[in-house]
Each structure stands twice: as structure tokens, then as C-alpha cells.
Amino acid sequence: MKLSCTQENLKAALSSLERVVGKQGTLPILSNILLETEKGRLRLSATNLEIGVITSIGAKINVEGRITVPAKLLINFIQNLALDQVVEINQSGTQVILQSGNYTVKINGLDGKDFPIIPEKGNGRSFSIESKVLHLGIQKTLFSVSLNESRPELTGVLMGFREGGVFLTTTDSFRLSEWQMRGRVEGDASFLENTQSPVIIPAYTLQEVVKVISQGNDLVQVVLEENQVFFEIGNTKIVSRLINGRFPEYQAIIPKQYSTTITLPKNEFQRALKIATSFSLYSSGEVVFRLNTEENHLEIHSQSQGIGEQVAKIPFDGVLSETMQIVFNPRYILEGVGALSGEQIIMSFNSPATPVRLSSTEDGEEYIYIVMPIRK
Amino acid sequence: MHYKVSMDTKTHDIIRFTCQIMTNEELWKAALGQIELSLSKANFITWFKNTSILSRDSGRVVVGVPNGFAKEWLENKYNLYIIKALKSLDPEIQDIKCSITPNNSRKFPPESFTKSMDGARPATNTAPPTPSGFSRKRITEKPVSATQNGEIFRSNLNNRYTFENFIVAENNELARAACFAVSQNLGHLYNPLFIYGGVGLGKTHLLQALGNEIVSKYPEKKVKYITSERFTSELVDSIKSQTVDQFKAAYEHIDLLIIDDVQFLSGREKTQNEFFHIFNALYQLNKQIIISSDRTPKAIPTLEERLRSRFEGGMIADISRPSLETRVAILETKAQERGMPIDPASIHFIAEHVKDNVRELEGALARVFAYSEFQKIPITLPLAQKALSDMLVQTKKSVKLDDIVKTVSDFYGIPVEEMIKKGRKKEVAHPRQIAMYLLRTELDASFSTIGDFFGGRDHTTVLHAVEKVTKNRESTLRIREEVASIREKLQLPVV
Numbered sequence: 001m002k003l004s005c006t007q008e009n010l011k012a013a014l015s016s017l018e019r020v021v022g023k024q025g026t027l028p029i030l031s032n033i034l035l036e037t038e039k040g041r042l043r044l045s046a047t048n049l050e051i052g053v054i055t056s057i058g059a060k061i062n063v064e065g066r067i068t069v070p071a072k073l074l075i076n077f078i079q080n081l082a083l084d085q086v087v088e089i090n091q092s093g094t095q096v097i098l099q100s101g102n103y104t105v106k107i108n109g110l111d112g113k114d115f116p117i118i119p120e121k122g123n124g125r126s127f128s129i130e131s132k133v134l135h136l137g138i139q140k141t142l143f144s145v146s147l148n149e150s151r152p153e154l155t156g157v158l159m160g161f162r163e164g165g166v167f168l169t170t171t172d173s174f175r176l177s178e179w180q181m182r183g184r185v186e187g188d189a190s191f192l193e194n195t196q197s198p199v200i201i202p203a204y205t206l207q208e209v210v211k212v213i214s215q216g217n218d219l220v221q222v223v224l225e226e227n228q229v230f231f232e233i234g235n236t237k238i239v240s241r242l243i244n245g246r247f248p249e250y251q252a253i254i255p256k257q258y259s260t261t262i263t264l265p266k267n268e269f270q271r272a273l274k275i276a277t278s279f280s281l282y283s284s285g286e287v288v289f290r291l292n293t294e295e296n297h298l299e300i301h302s303q304s305q306g307i308g309e310q311v312a313k314i315p316f317d318g319v320l321s322e323t324m325q326i327v328f329n330p331r332y333i334l335e336g337v338g339a340l341s342g343e344q345i346i347m348s349f350n351s352p353a354t355p356v357r358l359s360s361t362e363d364g365e366e367y368i369y370i371v372m373p374i375r376k
Numbered sequence: 377m378h379y380k381v382s383m384d385t386k387t388h389d390i391i392r393f394t395c396q397i398m399t400n401e402e403l404w405k406a407a408l409g410q411i412e413l414s415l416s417k418a419n420f421i422t423w424f425k426n427t428s429i430l431s432r433d434s435g436r437v438v439v440g441v442p443n444g445f446a447k448e449w450l451e452n453k454y455n456l457y458i459i460k461a462l463k464s465l466d467p468e469i470q471d472i473k474c475s476i477t478p479n480n481s482r483k484f485p486p487e488s489f490t491k492s493m494d495g496a497r498p499a500t501n502t503a504p505p506t507p508s509g510f511s512r513k514r515i516t517e518k519p520v521s522a523t524q525n526g527e528i529f530r531s532n533l534n535n536r537y538t539f540e541n542f543i544v545a546e547n548n549e550l551a552r553a554a555c556f557a558v559s560q561n562l563g564h565l566y567n568p569l570f571i572y573g574g575v576g577l578g579k580t581h582l583l584q585a586l587g588n589e590i591v592s593k594y595p596e597k598k599v600k601y602i603t604s605e606r607f608t609s610e611l612v613d614s615i616k617s618q619t620v621d622q623f624k625a626a627y628e629h630i631d632l633l634i635i636d637d638v639q640f641l642s643g644r645e646k647t648q649n650e651f652f653h654i655f656n657a658l659y660q661l662n663k664q665i666i667i668s669s670d671r672t673p674k675a676i677p678t679l680e681e682r683l684r685s686r687f688e689g690g691m692i693a694d695i696s697r698p699s700l701e702t703r704v705a706i707l708e709t710k711a712q713e714r715g716m717p718i719d720p721a722s723i724h725f726i727a728e729h730v731k732d733n734v735r736e737l738e739g740a741l742a743r744v745f746a747y748s749e750f751q752k753i754p755i756t757l758p759l760a761q762k763a764l765s766d767m768l769v770q771t772k773k774s775v776k777l778d779d780i781v782k783t784v785s786d787f788y789g790i791p792v793e794e795m796i797k798k799g800r801k802k803e804v805a806h807p808r809q810i811a812m813y814l815l816r817t818e819l820d821a822s823f824s825t826i827g828d829f830f831g832g833r834d835h836t837t838v839l840h841a842v843e844k845v846t847k848n849r850e851s852t853l854r855i856r857e858e859v860a861s862i863r864e865k866l867q868l869p870v871v
Binding site: 028049050117118149228239241328 | 383417418421443444447448452475476477549616851853
């Protein structure tokens with residue numbers, strides 16, 4: 001292999017592969033990046049066998065070739081080069097010689113033919129969606145996935161179709177978020193509505209997707225095949241397995257109506273929750289929300305034996321039907337508030353033992369975030 | 377003595393017969409056994425983990441693989457290995473295909489989400505569940521299964537193992553006596569008790585027997601048997617879900633903790649650290665701790681000094697390899713347990729030829745029984761010899777220098793004289809290097825001896841050859857395969 005390309009392009013390509021490179025796997029070649037020439041371009045691939053990423057950049061190819069190089073060394077070298085430099089890549093046996101300006105490195109690689117074959121999309125069903133829309137959708141939902149591997153189906157994001165649009169849902173069984181994506185969709189995504197098995201995409205796959213896609217108007221192609229999902233964004237392709245499992249029938253637990261709705265200023269609410277969190281951390285992680293019909297503020301209270309206690313009073317708009325005390329894990333409320341757009345947070349509830357919904361006028365009905373209180 | 381596998385029609389029939397009754401699972405297990413020999417461990421584990429046979433139909437086998445990567449790799453790179461292995465077990469198999477079936481395909485109970493979605497309480501909560509709203513399954517659905525009360529106090533004991541069916545002999549007398557004494561006086565006599573000995577000599581049997589004894593004698597005592605690997609993975613799970621404290625707390629309530637194969641803690645600093653604290657907490661409360669390993673505490677590499685000194689602080693007992701008499705006694709007991717008649721000459725034959733490992737001894741006996749059942753003839757010495765012939769070839773065979781050189785020469789089609797002669801043409805040099813490598817690794821021959829054999833070459837030449845092959849074996853699939861198949865021809869374990 002003999003080729004030259006710009007440092008800028010190479011660096012961008014490597015940064016989208018970086019996190020996918022296998023860490024301490026049993027197979028040493030997984031911590032390498034595959035470099036190969038293809039149709040006058042340089043193609044780079046990395047995989048940890050859970051997810052694979054392929055990207056290509058423009059390059060001046062003199063001799064075709066295929067070789068793998070340890071990712072760490074390659075990335076470190078390229079990142080430390082000055083901008084606007086041209087990098088020359090030369091292969092000699094299983095050694096790769098990189099040369100740019102005053103710097104030359106020789107890296108021992110491994111034969112390209114031992115590198116895993118990253119699956120390419122076949123003729124699965126597909127649709128395309130504006131990248132900024134997908135980006136927003138992932139941001140609105142990804143944070144509430146479960147980290148507990150004992151229920152794998154909750155460690156992913158459900159992608160479904162309803163009322164003419166694609167939606168994303170996550171839950172860790174303590175709270176749930178669902179975002180109905182509004183935006184340009186090309187192709188017919190309605191097959192998501194009646195697939196035999198639900199499409200549950202691993203959270204880390206979408207973490208990669210969100211890093212690769214821009215917030216622009218270009219389209220992201222989503223292709224679904226049996227147990228695999230492909231994302232194609234410009235010159236970058238991401239492939240991942242799907243999580244096999246039944247996503248919970250969560251529609252039933254979203255309350256149809258609420259007896260009480262109050263509106264709180266987002267800034268104040270966040271501030272109070274952060275203070276409360278620092279106290280609740282020592283005890284059982286509980287924070288009490290008190291709502292008194294006599295007063296027009298929400299009292300947030302937490303305490304820890306032997307540490308101290310905290311009270312915050314936040315004025316709200318709205319009418320209370322009864323005096324109520326609800327106990328929450330403040331982290332769940334805080335994360336939900338953080339994901340909402342706008343300056344005002346709407347909190348709707350029925351009783352201390354039923355799910356509470358957080359919403360905002362800006363996000364409207366497209367966004368559902370509900371939290372289950374702790375029952376006393 | 378030299379036994380050779382003779383595939384007469386009868387044995388062939390047996391093989392055919394076993395194929396027909398083999399389930400997909402057994403077939404795949406057997407095939408994996410063969411494939412494992414031709415691949416490096418890393419490759420084997422990476423690509424064959426969580427695979428299975430999904431269906432077998434008119435010569436085509438569908439292999440279930442966990443992801444798209446494995447599908448591509450097995451279909452494009454390893455297909456020949458797989459077909460070869462399957463064909464040797466069932467000659468009708470012609471073709472394989474892979475299909476992705478995620479490994480977590482366990483059945484999901486059709487529970488409604490109202491039941492499964494839980495109160496938003498942090499993990500420490502133990503308030504009584506209420507039947508309204510989201511959940512009634514609060515406690516059972518808590519994140520870390522390892523630290524739930526029900527789970528941690530599951531003793532993991534297999535009641536098949538008892539002191540009664542443990543065969544006492546001079547090789548294990550001490551260990552058995554120590555275990556028995558401990559079972560009579562928990563926590564005070566020998567604490568900790570450290571048992572070591574080779575694979576398949578009965579460490580686990582003793583440990584479990586002790587556990588079972590305590591459970592039956594004192595049902596109120598909390599007994600936990602766990603392998604150090606399992607301990608590590610439970611600890612890792614608890615770290616992930618931030619419940620390490622509960623994990624530790626649960627362990628600290630145990631009356632008898634049995635840790636099997638403790639050598640696997642080697643090199644795991646964090647686990648050793650947590651284990652050390654658990655160990656100390658139990659020790660101070662006079663709770664009994666029993667540890668097993670395949671070597672002495674001193675010989676476990678990268679075991680923290682403070683753990684080593686604590687292991688050595690109690691009683692250390694070893695189990696060594698059984699003598700011939702013990703092996704005969706074991707075989708007689710096992711035969712009696714199965715209620716199968718077997719003549720003394722056959723027992724003696726098996727005991728004489730399987731020396732190192734009680735598990736292999738049982739395996740050999742089972743094989744003789746199976747053989748006699750298939751053929752419907754009683755066990756006699758010739759039958760036992762025949763049944764074990766191929767097994768013994770593997771264990772008996774020791775290679776000689778000439779064998780290795782001849783096999784390499786045959787494999788590459790280069791005459792031995794050519795390899796000894798001077799000349800550095802690649803087609804000669806490569807086989808020569810492989811031969812040097814094998815002589816070094818298999819016979820442990822000195823570099824100068826090898827050099828002398830190959831026409832008085834310098835020892836550095838040999839050194840270079842050995843290093844080169846060692847290195848290339850790791851990086852190049854072709855070299856690995858070549859070495860593997862030569863070893864196979866020499867009937868050596870193909871690592």
C-alpha cells in the first residue's frame with residue numbers, strides 16, 4: 001500500500017473509529033484499525049465484534065493494499081501532527097511507515113486478512129431520517145436506559161413507529177422516556193410498527209451514532225435486517241447487533257390524565273434538586289416533595305442521619321387539589337428536567353404512588369418522561 | 377507399547393450408531409472439540425463462543441451465531457474447519473450456513489409492564505411492596521442478583537459429593553482427615569484450611585463433601601461454596617451496579633466459606649483486595665474458610681503477599697496423584713456403583729494406563745462400559761484394550777527426534793537430507809525452521825544439539841528459527857495451521 005491523504009481527514013476518520021476499537025479482547029487484532037484502499041479512497045474499519053464502524057476518506061492512491069495497525073499508536077501519531085499536513089502511508093510487509101513533514105513512524109501491523117469481516121447491509125428494510133432529528137431523539141431518550149445487564153432488553157433503545165412517525169423509548173423500570181421524532185423521513189418506516197420482534201438498539205451503538213452524525217440536514221439511512229441494524233451517514237457506516245427480547249408493554253402505565261398539574265421555573269427547580277441530591281446521597285437517596293394546599297410553593301426536603309438536612313421552597317403556578325407528599329430519587333427527576341427544552345417545567349401527577357410526568361410546552365406531547373415515586 | 381486406532385467395521389458401525397443418536401447439541405460439542413485443536417485459543421473463544429447447531433437437515437447444518445461478525449467469519453474463513461469436523465462425526469453433512477441468534481434468547485415471561493416497572497427507589501430499599509401502581513415485584517427485581525439474600529445464601533453445593541463416597545488412600549489421607557476434622561469443629565481447628573493438588577484428584581469432591589456435611593448436620597449454618605472465577609464475576613457485577621457494600625455484607629454473614637480454584641484470583645488485584653477484606657472479617661469472627669488451589673500458595677503467581685501469608689497461616693494439606701493400588705480401588709468402587717461386572721485384569725489394565733487423573737480414570741472406565749454395552753459382550757482384557765486403544769495412543773505416545781524431522785519432511789515434501797544440507801532457499805529453509813521449532817518445544821532439545829543435527833549449524837541460527845516461528849505462529853494464520861497439522865500428525869496435543 002502506498003498512498004497520501006490529509007492529516008485533517010485522517011484524524012476525523014480515526015476519531016469516529018476510536019471508541020469502537022476492542023479494548024482488552026482475547027483477539028489482539030481487534031485493537032487494530034484496518035486500512036485498505038478501495039476505489040481510489042482509503043477505507044478504515046474498526047470493530048469490537050459488538051459494533052463495527054467503517055469510514056472512508058479521499059486519498060491519492062499509488063499502490064493498493066490492505067493492512068491493520070494498532071489503533072492507539074496510529075491515533076496518537078496522527079493527533080499530534082500539525083494541521084494541514086499531508087500524511088504518506090507506505091506499507092512494507094506487515095510494517096506501516098507513516099511520514100508527515102518532519103516526522104516518520106514505523107508501526108508493526110498485522111495481516112489484513114485476519115481482520116474480522118464487518119457485515120455489510122443486504123436487502124433489509126430501510127428508511128432515512130434527517131440527522132439532526134435523530135440526534136435530538138437520541139439525546140432525549142438515551143439517558144434513561146437501564147445499566148443492569150440482568151434485563152438486557154432494557155439496556156437498549158426501542159425504535160418503533162406510531163401515527164406516521166418514528167419514536168424512541170427507553171426505560172430502566174424506574175422511569176421512562178419516549179420521544180416521537182418530528183422531521184423529514186424518506187422511505188417508509190411503517191414496517192417498524194408491525195415487525196415480529198421489536199427493534200431494540202444497544203445504548204452504546206446509539207452513543208456512537210450520536211457522535212458521528214452531524215446536527216445538519218443530511219440524511220441518515222437506517223437499515224434493519226434480522227438481528228442487525230445498519231446506520232449509514234455520509235461516508236461512515238455503523239453496524240450493530242440488536243438486542244433480542246420483549247420490550248415491556250409500557251403504554252398501560254402512562255397515566256391518561258392527571259388530577260394536578262403545576263408549572264415550575266426550570267432553573268430554580270434544577271438548583272434545588274442538585275442541593276437535595278447532595279444530602280440524599282448519604283441516606284437512602286430519597287427526597288421528599290411536599291405540596292400544601294395552603295401554600296403556593298413546592299417544598300423539597302432531604303435529610304441524612306448524622307449529616308444534616310436541607311429544605312428548598314420553589315414557587316409554582318397551578319392549583320392543588322389536595323395536600324400531598326411524594327418521595328423521589330432526585331437523580332431521576334433531575335435527569336428528566338435536564339432533558340426537557342424550555343424555561344418552564346410542567347409536573348403532572350395523581351397520587352404519591354402513581355407515575356409522575358414531567359413535560360414542557362416546547363417539547364409538547366411528543367415527549368413523555370415519567371418517573372415512578374418511591375412509596376412509603 | 378504402541379496402540380494404533382484400527383477402524384474395523386465394527387468400530388465404524390459404532391461411530392455411525394453414535395451419530396444417529398447424537399443430538400445437535402452433542403454433535404456440536406464433539407465438533408467444537410475437534411475445531412478447538414486446530415485454532416488458537418483466542419480465535420476459538422472469540423468466534424465459537426455462544427454458538428450452537430440450530431438445525432440439521434439433508435446434509436446442511438445451520439449454525440446459530442451470536443452476531444453478524446461471527447456469521448461472516450465462520451462462513452468465510454472457518455467453514456472448511458467446521459465442515460471437516462462435522463463430516464468426521466456424520467459423513468452425510470456437506471454444507472454449513474450461519475444464522476444470527478442472539479445469545480440472550482432466553483424466554484421472556486409474558487409479564488405486563490405494570491408488574492415489572494418498579495418504584496423509583498434506590499437499591500437499598502426494602503420497604504414492603506404495595507400491590508398498586510407499577511410494581512409488586514420490588515425486591516425480586518432489584519438490580520444485583522448476586523447480593524440478594526436468597527441468592528447469596530444458596531450454598532451451590534452438589535449433594536452427590538459426600539465423605540462416604542470419597543475413596544481414602546495414602547495420597548489424600550491428610551487432606552481428607554483435615555476436612556473431616558474441620559467438619560467436626562467448625563472455625564476453631566484449622567482455619568483457614570488450604571487444600572492443593574492437581575486436576576481431577578478430588579479437591580472439589582472433598583470441599584463439597586465438607587459443605588454437605590455441615591449443611592446436613594447444622595441446617596442453620598450458612599454455607600457458601602463458590603469458585604474464585606464466579607466470585608470475581610459477582611464482584612464485577614456488584615461494582616457495575618454500585619452495590620459492592622451489599623455484596624461484601626452478604627459474604628460477611630457466612631459461617632463456612634469454601635473457595636474453589638483460588639489460583640484464578642492471580643493477577644486480579646481488585647478482587648484480591650475485596651476477597652482479603654471478606655477473608656479478614658470472617659477470620660476475626662472465627663468463621664471457617666476453606667480454600668483449594670492447584671498449587672501451594674507460594675506457587676501462585678501475583679498473589680498479594682498479605683493474602684499468601686494468610687493462606688499459609690492455617691493448615692495446608694495436599695492431594696497427590698493416586699498410586700496404582702488406589703487407582704484399582706477407585707475403579708472397583710466406581711464399577712460397583714454402576715453395578716457393572718468387570719474382571720480384575722481389565723481393571724488392572726485401566727489403572728496401569730491412566731495415571732494422572734481420577735477424572736480420566738472414570739472416563740476410561742465409562743468408555744469400556746459403553747463399548748461393552750454397544751457390542752453386547754462382557755468385559756474382558758482384549759475388549760478393554762480395544763476400547764481404550766485410541767485414548768491410550770494419545771497418552772502413551774512420546775515423540776522422538778527422528779519422528780519430528782520425518783513428519784516435517786513428509787509434510788512439506790522436502791527430503792530430510794535436503795533439510796540438513798546447506799542452502800537457504802525458502803522452500804527448504806521454512807520447513808527446517810519449523811522442524812527446529814518443534815524439536816525445541818517438544819523435546820526441549822538444546823539449541824546446539826539441534827544445530828548439530830542440521831549439519832552443524834550454529835546455535836544462534838536455531839535460536840533465530842525458534843523465535844521466528846514462535847512469533848509468526850501468533851501473527852500468521854498459515855503458520856499456525858501448519859504447526860497444528862504437523863502436531864496432529866505426530867499425535868501431539870494441538871495447542
